[in-house]
Amino acid sequence: MSELTLTVMRLGFLAVLWLFVIVAVQVIRSDLFGTRVTQRGSRRENPSPRQAARQQAAPPQQRGQQSGGGRQRRGAPTKLVVSEGSLTGTTVALQGQTITLGRAHDSTIVLDDDYASSRHARIYPDRDGQWIVEDLGSTNGTYLDRNRLTTPTPIPLGAPIRIGKTVIELRK
Amino acid sequence: MSSTTNAPTHHTSTIGAIGAPSRRNTELALLAFAVVIPVFAYANVGLAINDQVPAGLLGYGIGLGLLAGVGHLVVRKFAAYADPLLLPLATLLNGLGLVAIWRLDQSERLQQLAIDRFDVFSPSAPKQLLFSALGLALFVAVLIFLKDHRVLQRYTYISMAAALVLLLLPLVPGLGDNSFGAKIWIRIPGAGTIQPGEFAKIVIAIFFSGYLMVKRDALALASRRFMGLYLPRGRDLGPIITIWLVSLLILIFENDLGSSLLFFGMFVIMLYVATERTSWIVIGLLMSSAGAVGVASFASHVQARVDAWLDPFGCYADSGACEQIGQSIMSFGSGGVMGTGLGQGHSDLIGFAANSDFIFSTFGEELGLAGVMAMLLLYGLIIERGIRTSLAARDPFGKLFAVGLSGAFALQVFVVAGGVMGLIPLTGMTMPFLAAGGSSVIANWALIAILLRISDTARRPAPAPAANPDAEMTQVVRP
Numbered sequence: 089m090s091e092l093t094l095t096v097m098r099l100g101f102l103a104v105l106w107l108f109v110i111v112a113v114q115v116i117r118s119d120l121f122g123t124r125v126t127q128r129g130s131r132r133e134n135p136s137p138r139q140a141a142r143q144q145a146a147p148p149q150q151r152g153q154q155s156g157g158g159r160q161r162r163g164a165p166t167k168l169v170v171s172e173g174s175l176t177g178t179t180v181a182l183q184g185q186t187i188t189l190g191r192a193h194d195s196t197i198v199l200d201d202d203y204a205s206s207r208h209a210r211i212y213p214d215r216d217g218q219w220i221v222e223d224l225g226s227t228n229g230t231y232l233d234r235n236r237l238t239t240p241t242p243i244p245l246g247a248p249i250r251i252g253k254t255v256i257e258l259r260k
Numbered sequence: 261m262s263s264t265t266n267a268p269t270h271h272t273s274t275i276g277a278i279g280a281p282s283r284r285n286t287e288l289a290l291l292a293f294a295v296v297i298p299v300f301a302y303a304n305v306g307l308a309i310n311d312q313v314p315a316g317l318l319g320y321g322i323g324l325g326l327l328a329g330v331g332h333l334v335v336r337k338f339a340a341y342a343d344p345l346l347l348p349l350a351t352l353l354n355g356l357g358l359v360a361i362w363r364l365d366q367s368e369r370l371q372q373l374a375i376d377r378f379d380v381f382s383p384s385a386p387k388q389l390l391f392s393a394l395g396l397a398l399f400v401a402v403l404i405f406l407k408d409h410r411v412l413q414r415y416t417y418i419s420m421a422a423a424l425v426l427l428l429l430p431l432v433p434g435l436g437d438n439s440f441g442a443k444i445w446i447r448i449p450g451a452g453t454i455q456p457g458e459f460a461k462i463v464i465a466i467f468f469s470g471y472l473m474v475k476r477d478a479l480a481l482a483s484r485r486f487m488g489l490y491l492p493r494g495r496d497l498g499p500i501i502t503i504w505l506v507s508l509l510i511l512i513f514e515n516d517l518g519s520s521l522l523f524f525g526m527f528v529i530m531l532y533v534a535t536e537r538t539s540w541i542v543i544g545l546l547m548s549s550a551g552a553v554g555v556a557s558f559a560s561h562v563q564a565r566v567d568a569w570l571d572p573f574g575c576y577a578d579s580g581a582c583e584q585i586g587q588s589i590m591s592f593g594s595g596g597v598m599g600t601g602l603g604q605g606h607s608d609l610i611g612f613a614a615n616s617d618f619i620f621s622t623f624g625e626e627l628g629l630a631g632v633m634a635m636l637l638l639y640g641l642i643i644e645r646g647i648r649t650s651l652a653a654r655d656p657f658g659k660l661f662a663v664g665l666s667g668a669f670a671l672q673v674f675v676v677a678g679g680v681m682g683l684i685p686l687t688g689m690t691m692p693f694l695a696a697g698g699s700s701v702i703a704n705w706a707l708i709a710i711l712l713r714i715s716d717t718a719r720r721p722a723p724a725p726a727a728n729p730d731a732e733m734t735q736v737v738r739p
Contacts, residue, residue: 093307094307094308094601094604095601097304097307097308097601097602098304098598098599098600098601098602098604099598100300101297101300101301101304101602101627101631102598102599102627102628102630102631102634104297104300105297105627105631105634105635106630106634108290108293108294108297108352108634108638109634109637109638109641111290111293112290112345112348112349112638112641113641115283115286115290115344115345116345116641116644116645116648193654193655194654198654
């Protein structure tokens with residue numbers, strides 16, 4: 089076998105080996121399973137109190153509009169954002185699924201918080217696509233704004249839901 | 261009241277993992293790539309040595325492809341959400357190992373050496389292929405029968421006993437096989453020798469994780485602060501001292517520096533991960549160096565290894581250990597940056613154990629620094645996926661188990677690669693997946709299977725919650 093062929097094969101083999109390593113690393117890069125964390129520093133993303141107040145005022149109108157029953161209404165929240173607590177910055181896309189919150193390991197959002205019950209609360213869309221928060225008989229309660237929940241309650245956009253030290257809200 | 265009954269779609273998803281991709285197709289593509297590379301290497305070796313494409317190329321390619329394909333189908337069926345990288349990485353390393361073993365089988369010098377020593381030369385590559393197939397069979401069996409890694413938690417203390425038995429088996433008279441200076445093999449009549457330590461590695465990880473999961477609070481919280489370190493209470497030192505003594509016993513009675521370092525190191529890593537206390541690492545390092553120095557001062561086998569490490573060329577002519585290390589370092593040196601090309605090196609000069617303990621030197625010579633770096637990265641990726649699995653796992657047992665297994669794997673790679681390069685004293689362990697040796701390949705396939713099982717559990721979208729018995733009660737009352 090000629091010297092040239094062997095040299096080409098030698099360098100070619102090294103190139104192929106490295107190509108495999110690079111492809112594997114690319115796979116990992118797009119395979120960041122687990123929590124998708126957004127930048128914590130960007131405080132500007134949080135609605136200012138005034139905005140929040142405006143958003144809280146909006147729901148009655150929205151509810152008027154939504155009786156048509158379309159799934160993706162205008163102004164419907166698209167994500168749930170944790171704005172306080174150890175999970176700050178975590179977002180969950182709202183796609184018609186039930187989101188469970190609690191200390192139980194199989195919760196959608198696992199709260200590492202002594203004040204949370206293992207199955208604390210859940211957030212789900214009702215038939216009209218309105219998102220509802222329901223307390224699942226937790227010990228320390230779930231608060232929407234300042235009020236402790238007793239019944240499943242629709243969530244206005246941007247209203248803080250407080251569980252222990254964690255605060256979450258729905259955003260567009 | 262009638263129309264407002266809540267009807268939530270019972271479909272919960274994990275945070276961020278929108279639609280939780282199973283990534284099995286990525287795995288398949290990478291797996292095809294991982295089979296093609298060793299086939300290329302095989303053809304390259306044949307062309308370099310015999311000037312022709314080796315006759316077994318097609319058979320070898322199909323064999324490796326078949327093994328990989330079976331592995332993939334089983335993962336697809338039984339662990340659909342498992343990590344996509346582990347199987348291709350292990351397949352690639354196993355394939356490259358087979359090629360290197362076959363390449364060393366072609367060496368006339370090694371054939372002559374075997375005939376001088378054992379009167380007969382039998383090629384190692386077919387045996388290794390058989391062991392790989394057995395390893396894959398165990399891989400399949402683990403994935404099929406181990407539905408949930410948490411059941412292993414029940415066997416915490418049984419695992420401890422089993423691991424101790426496995427570790428001490430080579431010392432049983434009549435069963436142990438004292439060859440090559442270390443008593444780490446047992447001979448089973450008719451079936452050859454096996455190295456129980458390789459399996460003990462996995463079994464003892466079960467014990468460490470089960471034990472530390474229960475005890476970690478006591479080990480982490482009860483401590484005094486001294487010079488910036490949290491020192492544990494005296495009575496909490498019990499477990500680490502026990503493990504230390506056991507690993508010293510292995511070192512003294514089995515003359516095996518490698519396993520003793522592996523078990524102690526693994527325990528320290530898991531202790532650190534479980535308690536988040538740096539002090540355990542400091543204590544562990546102090547204890548292991550004290551133990552190693554103490555044993556080296558009176559065990560001649562260990563002493564020879566240390567001498568060979570300190571100055572391999574000083575005693576090159578008169579000590580077998582020095583000669584091996586010297587040869588190994590020279591083969592790395594002659595490889596240079598780009599290597600001599602597959603099949604064109606002279607790593608067979610290492611002679612004895614060239615295709616097992618010193619197989620990495622063959623890669624060092626024939627693929628050079630560039631190839632060795634790539635191979636170390638492949639190992640690094642396996643370890644990284646293991647630790648990623650541990651981070652993603654939601655149960656504390658799975659977390660510790662995954663970190664223990666990847667820690668053991670990492671230590672083994674470090675100890676062997678460091679040993680053949682002269683960075684640390686040579687310990688006589690096998691390079692996972694590369695080296696010729698049945699126990700090692702089989703045990704490492706089982707290790708990969710367990711990591712896949714844990715990562716499947718970790719990445720699988722949460723099952724729909726059980727139907728709530730008071731679902732009728734929860735109705736939305738609209739104002």
